[in-house]
Structure formats: structure tokens, C-alpha cells
Amino acid sequence: MTRHFLRDDDITKAEQTEILDLAIAMKADRFARQPLAGPQTVAVIFDKTSTRTRVSFATGIADLGGSALIINPGESQLGGKESISDTARVMERMVAAIVWRTFGHEGLEEMARGTSVPVVNSLSDDFHPCQLLADLQTVREHRGDLEGQRLVFFGDTASNMAHSYLLACATAGMHVVLAGPASAAPRADILADAERIAMASGGSAVFTTDAAEAADDADIVVTDTWVSMGQESEKEQRIAQFGEYQVNGAVMARAKSDAIFLHCLPAYRGLEVAADVIDGPQSVIWDEAENRLHAQKALLAWLLENS
Secondary structure (H helix, E strand, C coil), X not given: CCCCECCHHHCCHHHHHHHHHHHHHHHHCCCCCCCCCCXXXXXXXXXXXXXXXXXXXXXXXXXXXXXXXXXXXXXXXXXXXXXXXXXXXXXCCCCCEEEEECCCHHHHHHHHHCCCCCEEEEECCCCCXXXXXXXXXXXXXXXXXXXXXXXEEECCCCCHHHHHHHHHHHHHCXXXXXXXXXXXXCCHHHXXXXXXXXXXXXXXXXXXXXXXXXXCXXXXXXXXXXXXXXXXXXXXXXXXXXHHHCECHHHHHHCCCCCEEEECCCXXXXXXXXXXXXXXXXXXXXXXXXHHHHHHHHHHHHHHXXX
């Protein structure tokens, strides 16, 4: 059976641990495993602009012995003159895997249904699961075992990042708290999925509008941009909406003294996060950014070996 990675809960707790163990091993010995030697090709499709996703996947595929075929917007017939499912059937004859950064999540689901090679969600409007693997790897490096850790996400709790934190952290047995305004609550079905997963893993999943209470005793403090791609015209409205959920010195003071700060980048200092936090001693954002490379390499290797 072909394995895909479209949502953070497409893997079990044990499988998540296996992938993270592999990511840590690959970071220690970057060229030890080359399942794409040949080189085999991986199609990496971008419907949105990208820095970390593009660089980390292209570099990681090369590290694994393969070749990355980067397809930018307007460079293929995908979703235009040709259906997603037809494109999937063509690509499976030529590539070892398909990585897609897109808008609607349903496109990824159609792609996965139509192909026999692994499909990886490198970002959709609903989820960003590859980022979460890198984040969890970073937490393990700086704080040890994931089980029982309290991670608090501040800001746009209806975002793809917030949804992925719910599912990935619940899978890991962590206690995940989303702190944001009621006007930007997480999707009810995704929160319910996280709660169900947490019951089995020993974790918990909570949404709250109380930023101050959420910060208390946090092990990991997280935020993301309030103004994502396509939302630029709403900038002032969104600043007003999320202003009280900024991560600043007061938030970090309520967290544990050894708490770490994460941000998937790009960041806007003075908006979602204060400069003295993101550039301060508790910030591990550069390790987090690097770990996109190692976590995604591990994911691709694992998918190829288990499909």
C-alpha cells in the first residue's frame, strides 16, 4: 500500500517517532542513506512562493541521491488543461514521489487517490505537516522526549499551522494549547480529531481565548505570521484582531524559565513576535529552519521504504 503524508495524523505515534529518530540520525550523518540513488526524480510542485520549502526539499532530495524536478506556477497543465488525477497517473510513471505546495487541501487528496507513488503535502490551506516534523525534531533536540511537553501556539488559531500543531502534538502525546480570538477559532472537526488522538496518546488539545493563562508553564511557545500570503489587503484588520496574542517578554515570563520559542518563518518583528524574543536566547528558530531539511529527508526515505 502506498503511504502518503497529507495530514499530520496520517502517521501513528510510533511512526512519528520512527521518522523523527531517522531525522536525527540523518542530521548526524547527512549522506549515509540514499534511497533515491540513480538518481531517481521527485516532482516538487509549487503553487505558492517559497524559500525554506524549496531549498530544503531540493537540497534534501539531492542528499538522498535523487534529482528534484521543480515545477513552478504556470509551468504545467496541472489543474488547468489536465485534471489532477490524470496528472498523477502520468507522473507516477516517471517520478519516485510527488511533493506539492498548494492551496485547497482537496487537490492533494485527489492527487494521492490517483497515484501509486507517495504524495507529500508541503503546505496547503489546511495543514503544514512537514513543518511540524521539523518543529518536533527541534523540541526533541532542545527539550528531550515529546510526551507531556506543553506547547502553546499564539495568534491565528484558524491557520494551517495551528491545525497541524493540534494534530502533530496530540499524536506525540503532548499538551497543545491554541490561544487566539474566538473570531479565528480552529476548525471544529480538526480540534475534535486532535482531542480523540490525545485521549489515546496521553496528551491533550485545547483552544482558549485567554492568552495570559495559556502562557503559564509553557515548555514551548510558538507563533506564526498574522498576515499570510493572499491576506496582505487585510493587514490592518488582522493586526487589530490578533494584537493581544503577540509573543513578547510578558508571555515568555509566564512560560517556564527554560521554555523555547519556535516560529516557522518568515517573521514580522513587532507584530506576532517581539524582536527581543525571536532574537533572544530562548529562540531556536534557526535550528528549526535547518531541521526542515533533515525531517523531510527522513519523511521521504520512510515513505519510500514503507510504500
